[in-house]
Amino acid sequence: MTKIGLMLCDCFGQFAEVIDLDSIEQSMRDSGKFSVILRKDDLCMASGLEAIKQMITEHNLDKIVIAACSPKVYEPTFRKVVEELGLNKYSSLVIVNLENQVVRVHREMPKEATEKAKTLILAAVAKLEKAESIEKIRIPIQPTTLIIGGGIAGETAAQELTDLGFNVTLVERRPSIGGRMLQLGTVYPTDDCSLCVRSSGYVGYDVGGPRRCFYRGGLGTLDKLEILTNTEVKDVKGQIGNFKVSLEKKPRYVNERCINCHKCAEVCPVEVDNDFDFNLTKRKAIYRPFPQSIPPYYVLDPDTCIWCGKCVEVCPTNAIDLQEKSKTLEKTFGTVIMATGFEEYDAKKLNYGYGMFPDVVTQLQLARMLDPTGPSFGEPYRPSNQQMPQKIVMIQCAGSRDEAHVPYCSNVCCMIALKHSIMIKEKHPEIDITICYMDIRPVGKNYEEYYRKARELGVVFLRGKPSYVVDDQRTEKILVEVENTLTGEFNILEADLIALSMAMVPSKGSAELAKMLGVELDDYGFIQLLDPKVRPVETNVAGIFATGCTITPMDIPTTMAYSGTASIRAAKLMLAREMEKDKVTAWVDQEICSTCRVCEQVCPFSAIEMGVKEDGELGPAEVLDAKCYACGLCVSACPSAAISFKFYSEEQLKAEINSLLHNSGTEKKVIAFLCDECAYGTADEAGFLDLQYDPSVYLVRVPCISRVDPQLVLSALQEGADGVLVIGCLKERCHFLKGSEVGDLRVNLLQLLLNQMGINEERVKMYFVDCAEVNVFTRAVEEMTKTLENIGKLQIQ
Numbered sequence: 001m002t003k004i005g006l007m008l009c010d011c012f013g014q015f016a017e018v019i020d021l022d023s024i025e026q027s028m029r030d031s032g033k034f035s036v037i038l039r040k041d042d043l044c045m046a047s048g049l050e051a052i053k054q055m056i057t058e059h060n061l062d063k064i065v066i067a068a069c070s071p072k073v074y075e076p077t078f079r080k081v082v083e084e085l086g087l088n089k090y091s092s093l094v095i096v097n098l099e100n101q102v103v104r105v106h107r108e109m110p111k112e113a114t115e116k117a118k119t120l121i122l123a124a125v126a127k128l129e130k131a132e133s134i135e136k137i138r139i140p141i142q143p144t145t146l147i148i149g150g151g152i153a154g155e156t157a158a159q160e161l162t163d164l165g166f167n168v169t170l171v172e173r174r175p176s177i178g179g180r181m182l183q184l185g186t187v188y189p190t191d192d193c194s195l196c197v198r199s200s201g202y203v204g205y206d207v208g209g210p211r212r213c214f215y216r217g218g219l220g221t222l223d224k225l226e227i228l229t230n231t232e233v234k235d236v237k238g239q240i241g242n243f244k245v246s247l248e249k250k251p252r253y254v255n256e257r258c259i260n261c262h263k264c265a266e267v268c269p270v271e272v273d274n275d276f277d278f279n280l281t282k283r284k285a286i287y288r289p290f291p292q293s294i295p296p297y298y299v300l301d302p303d304t305c306i307w308c309g310k311c312v313e314v315c316p317t318n319a320i321d322l323q324e325k326s327k328t329l330e331k332t333f334g335t336v337i338m339a340t341g342f343e344e345y346d347a348k349k350l351n352y353g354y355g356m357f358p359d360v361v362t363q364l365q366l367a368r369m370l371d372p373t374g375p376s377f378g379e380p381y382r383p384s385n386q387q388m389p390q391k392i393v394m395i396q397c398a399g400s401r402d403e404a405h406v407p408y409c410s411n412v413c414c415m416i417a418l419k420h421s422i423m424i425k426e427k428h429p430e431i432d433i434t435i436c437y438m439d440i441r442p443v444g445k446n447y448e449e450y451y452r453k454a455r456e457l458g459v460v461f462l463r464g465k466p467s468y469v470v471d472d473q474r475t476e477k478i479l480v481e482v483e484n485t486l487t488g489e490f491n492i493l494e495a496d497l498i499a500l501s502m503a504m505v506p507s508k509g510s511a512e513l514a515k516m517l518g519v520e521l522d523d524y525g526f527i528q529l530l531d532p533k534v535r536p537v538e539t540n541v542a543g544i545f546a547t548g549c550t551i552t553p554m555d556i557p558t559t560m561a562y563s564g565t566a567s568i569r570a571a572k573l574m575l576a577r578e579m580e581k582d583k584v585t586a587w588v589d590q591e592i593c594s595t596c597r598v599c600e601q602v603c604p605f606s607a608i609e610m611g612v613k614e615d616g617e618l619g620p621a622e623v624l625d626a627k628c629y630a631c632g633l634c635v636s637a638c639p640s641a642a643i644s645f646k647f648y649s650e651e652q653l654k655a656e657i658n659s660l661l662h663n664s665g666t667e668k669k670v671i672a673f674l675c676d677e678c679a680y681g682t683a684d685e686a687g688f689l690d691l692q693y694d695p696s697v698y699l700v701r702v703p704c705i706s707r708v709d710p711q712l713v714l715s716a717l718q719e720g721a722d723g724v725l726v727i728g729c730l731k732e733r734c735h736f737l738k739g740s741e742v743g744d745l746r747v748n749l750l751q752l753l754l755n756q757m758g759i760n761e762e763r764v765k766m767y768f769v770d771c772a773e774v775n776v777f778t779r780a781v782e783e784m785t786k787t788l789e790n791i792g793k794l795q796i797q
Contacts, residue, residue, distance in 0.1 A: 003035040004125060005061040007052055009043040009068035011099065018103045019114045024067075027118050033125045035059055043068050049081050056085050063092045063131075065124045067117070070684045071095040071701075072676075088133040090584070090647050094124040100687025101699055112666070112695040119663045119698070126659035132646040137583045139626045141241035141543075142334035143574040146171065148233060148513065149339035151179020153548025153559045155219060157337050160567035162224040166574055169226045169331065171247060173509070176229060176293035177219070179341055183276060183364060185371025185378075187556055188419045189446060194371075195292060220294050229295060232509075234328075236336075236516050237609070239624040240543025241579060243333045251302070251324035253286075258297030258319040260288065264311035265298070272304045278365045280383065281375045286311050286320075291373065335543050335570040336517065338527065339563070340510045342549035345399040345406055345503035351468045352395060352500055358383040359478055360469065360498045363394075363416045370423050380424055380431070382496055384476075389431065389496035393480050394421065395466055396437040399503035406503040408524060411553040413501035414441045418450040420499065425457035434460040434493055436482050444555065462491065469498060504553040517544055518606025520737070527551050530737075537566040540737055541606050542627050545569055584647045585628035586635055592642035593620035599634040599643055604737040608634060631736035632707025636746075648703055654715060657700060661720040666696035668788050671716045672725035672781070675705045677735040679727040682769050682777035691778050694785045697725070704728070704736045705743035710750045713764060722794045723763045723784050727777065730768045740768055762787045763794060 006028055010016050021039065028034055036059045042048040043066060056064065066078055079089035087093070098117055106113035145161050147154045150172030158168045170177065181187065184194040220227065228249055235246040254264075270285035285305040288298050297319070300311070312320045344362055347354035354360045359382045361369075372378040382389050394417045399405040414437070421433045435454075440461065442451050455461070466482040472494075480493040506525040514521050519539045520528040527546040530538040537545045545566040548559040573579065585607075588599075595618045600608045607627035611619030621643070623634075635643045635650075644650060661669055674680045680701055686693065702708060705728030713724050726747055728740040744766055751761035765787075767780040 002062045005064045006034045006037045007066045008039045010041050012041045067096040067098050069099040070097050090134040091131040094128045096120045096124045100684045104687040106695045116695045122663045123656045123659040127656040130652040130655045139579045144333045145335045146333040147337045150177030151341045152181040153563050154339035156563035157567045162222050167224045171231045172229045173232045175299040176289040184367045239626040241334050247329040249327045253300035254298040257317040263314045267310040277368045338546045339548050340550045341507045342504040345505050353469045357471045362500050362502045366499045391432045391495050392497045393495040394435045394499045396501045398500035410504040412555050421459045584630045585625045586623050588621045589642045590620035594640045602637045631704040636709035660698045668696045668722045670697040670723045671721045672699050673708045675728045678729040678771040681771040682774045685774040693781045704739040706739035726766045
């Protein structure tokens with residue numbers, strides 16, 4: 001027979017002030033459930049822990065119930081004790097929270113509190129009897145990282161990881177790495193060249209200063225860095241430590257023998273818009289993306305090339321191969337960092353004449369003009385006639401903070417406009433500049449100085465968002481109609497050049513990439529972080545991180561900081577070379593699985609993949625243990641009951657609930673399912689604050705509210721519960737992302753079902769709490785008990 005011991009704590013006499021420990025001990029002896037019972041004042045302290053070890057050893061116990069304080073506080077301590085003695089911490093230990101579920105919250109009802117303590121201890125035994133051993137699993141982690149996106153975010157992450165000794169593959173879909181930053185010319189907050197990047201290595205140990213020009217920063221020569229341009233991710237399988245990635249490397253048609261003699265471009269008959277200069281200039285079908293590009297040689301654009309072969313004829317080094325084909329590369333990585341960046345919102349969707357009037361440009365186009373190496377060598381000009389503008393109007397929030405376009409603020413637009421206006425006024429004080437704004441938001445160290453300097457230089461700030469612009473062909477000016485919201489006056493501004501501070505949106509293809517990786521996106525298409533407050537670079541998929549503007553619009557210093565954080569998170573995993581975790585994860589009975597794919601679709605962490613049979617047909621679902629967070633959503637969602645847990649199993653929960661209901665002596669009975677995060681925390685907080693509530697409410701701990709199957713609720717009602725509470729995290733802050741949202745949906749459907757069964761839907765209620773909202777927990781309990789007083793006990797025929 002299984003030998004179970006009971007350890008009763010008195011917490012230095014505090015418990016005995018409320019509950020009758022002698023009565024509890026005698027009842028437990030009479031129950032015949034325990035081989036031995038120990039009472040101590042200090043179970044959580046060194047002497048108490050030693051007493052637990054001694055009792056387990058002397059009586060050769062298989063399992064123990066500890067009736068003491070909150071498991072949220074002391075469970076790790078007690079688990080360590082049983083593990084030291086060779087017992088499994090999941091199958092050999094259950095903690096009863098006497099402190100915060102009995103003693104403190106029923107202080108004014110000692111008799112009822114004593115009886116409730118007995119009920120909770122017996123329920124713990126029932127749960128323990130159904131517990132199964134759970135072993136640890138080890139997941140090897142390849143010490144390699146795939147970084148997707150070769151802009152400043154990806155480059156920085158690559159440098160950080162190679163500096164730490166890890167092998168990195170940097171994938172960029174364009175012909176050169178560098179990203180948007182290289183198109184900006186001059187950048188804030190340093191007001192220097194955008195080509196500056198951090199130097200590799202460690203300042204003071206290596207030769208050189210803290211930064212270097214992009215083309216001589218050493219990126220192309222780092223031993224542990226593989227740069228794959230013209231390359232896209234086509235498929236991703238596997239899990240943390242072992243992501244199997246399929247890459248398509250598209251042909252460049254020009255190889256490393258290129259010496260940049262420019263002869264190929266000279267003879268090329270095709271001329272097209274230059275996308276690096278945002279179509280302000282032209283380039284040939286064979287071209288070098290920009291003078292400092294990496295790799296440092298030409299590329300042929302297959303979409304515009306007419307395949308005349310003239311470039312091949314003049315190439316002195318035979319560097320051009322028009323027969324080059326795409327290659328598929330299969331690689332394995334331990335971690336992945338997404339750094340896919342941003343692009344401007346389509347300005348043609350606004351009523352500002354972009355695409356119709358050539359003198360309406362975006363701030364990125366203006367940045368190319370103001371770049372000393374740009375199309376006009378640092379001078380602003382009117383694209384319509386190549387003349388210097390005398391009046392410039394900048395329109396802020398073009399597409400941003402607009403429900404019809406992009407609702408959010410793009411963070412950096414104000415600073416870009418301030419930077420450009422200062423650059424122009426310092427060089428050409430005679431040019432009139434007006435900035436039309438909704439709000440000026442220069443948030444950052446010394447950023448306010450840009451605003452002050454712009455005003456001192458004579459930049460005019462007009463609070464108001466223009467309604468439209470028109471081209472006055474008579475005067476060759478652009479007219480901007482705007483209401484000054486500070487004065488109420490309507491203004492018609494004349495402009496030679498209009499610069500739109502466009503909204504920043506996720507780069508094209510990022511949604512498809514995220515779907516391939518199993519990464520969640522927010523409502524605007526940016527990466528949905530696992531927790532934006534405490535895990536600001538982690539996605540919902542373990543081992544996949546994000547940085548830069550793939551998360552949200554951000555400036556260069558912030559991007560650098562995020563990239564450093566993402567690198568450290570990835571390095572932390574890879575340094576261990578393997579990940580050890582308890583196999584509390586879901587598992588699939590492949591004999592029962594109907595391959596309906598419901599589990600695959602509902603998993604918030606992309607931890608379930610469908611297998612493939614030998615004949616190529618869809619096979620049973622498979623749980624990727626390294627990705628699984630053990631929330632339980634799939635377990636309760638599976639229509640064929642093919643998925644289950646060993647911990648918080650259906651059998652355990654039903655045994656616990658049935659024991660609570662059958663051993664309770666209260667007139668009414670309420671089962672309250674509490675998620676192990678915020679909801680259980682509020683119940684503990686109620687105890688810490690000595691808040692009193694009805695002892696007829698019995699708390700059942702679950703990992704997440706999504707683990708609560710409607711069948712479990714119906715079973716509780718069938719077994720004698722008069723009401724059921726389901727309490728989880730706030731929907732928008734659920735620790736398991738979708739748990740509370742799914743729980744709410746299930747409860748709503750369950751209430752409809754109860755109505756159809758002739759049972760008052762008020763017997764099942766759902767509440768959402770933040771960990772500190774103890775008032776919501778106590779209100780939930782109070783409202784349920786009052787509801788049951790009004791509608792009476794549940795009678796099921």
